[in-house]
Amino acid sequence: MSHFNWSSVLGIFLHLIFNGGVHAEFYSSADAMQDLVQVEREILNATRSYLEEQQKQLDFYRKFLEQIKEEHDWVVEQTDLNEYLGHPLHAFRLIKRLVQDWDELVFDPIVSNAPREELREFVDSVVNELGYPNPSELHGAVKGIARLQKVYNLTTTDVADGLIDGVLYDSELSWRECYEIGVVLFDLGEYQRSLEWLQVAFVILRANPGQEENENFYLSDIKEYAALANLELGNSERSERLLNQILEKEPTNTSHLTRKYIEARKPGKSSEVNNPSWYANYTRLCQGKKLPEESTGRPLSCYLDGRTNPYFVLAPLQVEPVHLDPDINVYHRMLSQQQINSIFEEADKLTMYRSAVAGNAGKSTVADLRVSQQTWLNYTSPIMKSISRIIQFVSGFDIAGAEFMQVANYGVGGQYEPHPDYFEFNLPQQFQGDRISTSMFYLSNVEQGGYTVFTKLNVFLPPIQGAMVMWHNLHRSLDVDARTLHAGCPVLVGSKRIGNIWMHSGFQEFRRPCNLTSDSYKSAAYRN
Template sequence: MIMVPNLNLLHVICFALLFDLCVRTHAELFTAIAEVEHLLETHKRIIDDLDFYIDKEEKRLSTLKRHLNLYKREHEKAMEDIPNYLGNPINAFTLIKRLTTDLDHIEDSIKIGTEYIKNITMNHEDVKYPALEDLTGAAQALTRLQETYHLEVKDLSEGLLNGVAYSSPMSAGDCYELGRALYNEKDFTNARDWMKEALRKLKEENVPYAFTEVDVLEYISFSYYLLGDTRSALEWTQKLLAVDPKHSRAKGNVPHYQKSIAEEELRLRKQRRGETGEEPPEEKPAELSAYAKERKAYEALCRGEVDIPLAMSKRLTCRYMTENHPFLRLAPIKMEMMYLNPDIVMFHDVISDGEIEMVKRMASPRFRRAVVHDPKTGELVPAHYRISKSSWLKDSESEAIARISRRVSHMTGLSMDTAEELQVVNYGIGGHYEPHFDFARKRENAFSKQGGNRIATVLFYMSDVAQGGATVFTELGLSVFPVKRAAAFWLNLHPSGEGDISTRHAACPVLQGSKWVSNKWLHQSGQELLKPCNLEYQDESMIRPIPRPVPKTSR
């Protein structure tokens, strides 16, 4: 019988009790960078309380001071530029880790001390604790960034994002907890890689941890086994036994691994001799599924590796827009064509810094995890493929919001009569929204009571993003990177009213920075005289010929 790695039941129980005591525990903090900012208040309280405790008690200073110095150093970095600090996914992950599993390790080191800390911090009104879900979400975000942007685990652990050092290196403990969180989520490939990094750093650091080299080796070996690589599982188990020859689970696993390897070798020998009656499998090149093809295109677009064809790009222009409304003759809007047929436009400098700050201030207290429409029920539900928090603002709440809506009408030439409220979104750690349509498909009933389908989208960018966070159109091969104060605009429907599937788009994971956007969705009702229907019927399968995107490496 295979023995799984010991997950330390006592450790888990203590951890659960700690969080059960914290009545202000908030899950889903990882879904918006703005929410993670609140953890710095908790961070500061813990620093102050640890300082007071150490001055008063002066016991077990080596362990406590190590934690304290780390907290102080990182907190000072954070307070220099909070959005930029938390916009780094590594910093966000390690902050959550310090306020989850690290607190448990402090409790193990000096139980009286952490009881004191918890009792004091629980009396502060502004304290929030992250939950285990936040730690898991942050861990999954790092692997999502790693896979989308082709980042090396070693670079990430050293605080490097695409060759730029944005944060302090991660410790062996950081890498271990990240690997453990991924292992518990059954992401054994990434768990194995992070445990290997934890092992490397553990050998370099001369620091005591609550885990040992044996613990790390056990995770690595069993991850290999669960991935179907029994030979590597045996190799790493033997490394474990070289460190701890009496390890009972490892000793029990070795014969099982050896038996599995011998049986597989026998089966292959018989198959080669034709004794099994089985024909050797014919080698065929694997064909990518439609999802895999789109995923590949999506990730390449996120990395900025694709250009639109020269025949298209040379026809794109920039100009001042003065039509649609008489006001634009006095204050023309800078208009940049990003794509033609379907027309995708970027309007520049159409929302001011003051309006942005007001929108963020009004929206933040109402933030809820962003949801999507369930195509079967039409209900709004959370989804793993959309990591952000959002809220909605009405025109009637503020003249600034009403002014933004009027500006949308001026820019687009469309009516706001059936437009949705302004949706404000802040993306979380590695925040993203996988490829989707803004309009409802025929089988969906999402907008049946909202003035018809969504005819158009206006997407305001309310922050610059240092790396990542592009809006990409997977059918068109177009990447639109955030530009603060600008707004992207496109029509979602053909003139017949059918959905235009070439407008399928996605929000790429945020690699560095805090991405703020706001959406204004306009509906069909009220546009009859502004955007009359075409008499020629078009269904959503009648996608127009689209020039194929060009990989940048091909030039």
């Protein structure tokens, strides 16, 4: 296809990228990413139609030119042009072509390019309806991949080959995709990880000679980025050596400017990552590994509970206790697939938006420690009325002061780093007391990753669709229980959907009364 046609299409998509059209964030929610699949399908079909129309137009131009050239060549071969042009019909046809045909049949269609405008209008309508990602989305997706590597100890080579935590997927990356990941990580200041991806890109490209027309140019470009990354990591000798390798083969390569830049500035410092104190336990549990524990003499075993509430007499609760003091229980088969579908139907009526992290005075901010999208469901629909009853019957609490159900969906490397659910200080004004308990429904299975982990209790829970996890965030004294620090591990493969309901301590005085002695001492050692 001609350069003209491709540049027209490129111009349309550059228009999309730099002129908005983004309705919401995509990479932080697997559900939102489904919209992008539809966007790409619509754009693919529209672009194919556009190119077909352009090809028809080009075929017409080509036929027109062949006809003109045939007559023009015949004219030029005439020994006497005056005799040829003296014929009135010959003169008429020449003037007609120059006055009318060239404009109407060639120049006007090229300038107006109706198929291109139709493509632009169609793509704009799709983007306005479904949205379109901008460059920041690419950064978010790359950070998600780097996060998965860090938490799950995944090598760059394995990820590039489609090998995720021991499972091989048909999704290996090309050298160019590895290179682009490396460049984005460099821009984000992740120099060591950037180097790893650049090295993989170099190996893949060099292992397939002849596949790229400008192979030497790209190999040099990868080396140049690697030189800059090494400089930032304090490896100035390695950086200079890489640039010399480029210039030995190509003395005129622009990397001599990069060498001057490197010579003019001081090397960076070797980056040593200082992870927070909870990080080792967090990553271990996310990988499904526990620390050895001494036997408490109280083995935990699953049981059926039909006594908590008469509602469960005929269909007892299927309880799996996973920790005692604080009690953490998994209630299996709490929701059927039909009920889960009803929750999704309610959520689809609302707008999903990026999950934020609570701050002072109830104010929230978006941060990478929490990567997901969410919305809130009230208790007016039949399915939500049913769930509110279930929560009250299982917990024994009054739902009068509870928050609406928060439905969340995790995207590329979606996670929520260790955090408590209680506020302790700066409670939002509308709260009736702090969050006394958490009820988390798993609304989907997750193929790999996405565990719920309690970093101070040596507990990890894989998501099981239809199950509910419940625990108390406050002691009976209503002091916060610091032992309940928990996290949502990054999703390796799949989509994680959960529904959270937080009950508040207001209205619960007679449902969970204080003991005669305070039980707050139990979590004193877990404060830090």
